Amino acid sequence: GAVVSQHPSRVICKSGTSVKIECRSLDFQATTMFWYRQFPKQSLMLMATSNEGSKATYEQGVEKDKFLINHASLTLSTLTVTSAHPEDSSFYICSAPAAQETQYFGPGTRLLVL
């Protein structure tokens, strides 16, 4: 069964609105979670590392004021895309590190900004 859930799985919104995506670890605690973005036919690009109880670490080129990350508990991290624009349309995936250095991925959120 799934060990990381993501909600919503799909969202369509108007340009200028904000969209919140939730990532939850099920049955385990995750002090660290990762947020990725994947455009069609491209690799997963790490956007930021979410740290429970502290600020997220953003990758170069990712605007922290546009992509707000909150890791308020050991099982929940949220990514808010603020003032979304069509170019933000993408597949957003979270993951949490697991044993044996693997990653558990959430099922992803497909965002379409009109």
Add this chain to the structure above:
Amino acid sequence: RKEVEQDPGPFNVPEGATVAFNCTYSNSASQSFFWYRQDCRKEPKLLMSVYSSGNEDGRFTAQLNRASQYISLLIRDSKLSDSATYLCVVKEGGSYIPTFGRGTSLIVHP
């Protein structure tokens, strides 16, 4: 961050064929290596880890060449259900943060 490179393909093969993918990495500090499988519009799922001595899991064989900094995945007796994108993933020692290749697309046809 250093890169992980893969031939995007697609590799178009008939059922039963043997197909191999390579992946090169540029970060010599890389210590952990994985192959993930990603189906269309789905999240990646771990296929197998890659060990220094090479390892096999059923029809899948993974190998690592540290000197040349590449890893490979061999799929024998391809099935239609093997059609997917195969992602090469590399991590530095002691790091939680993986680096993904862009993936190699495999299409297995009847």
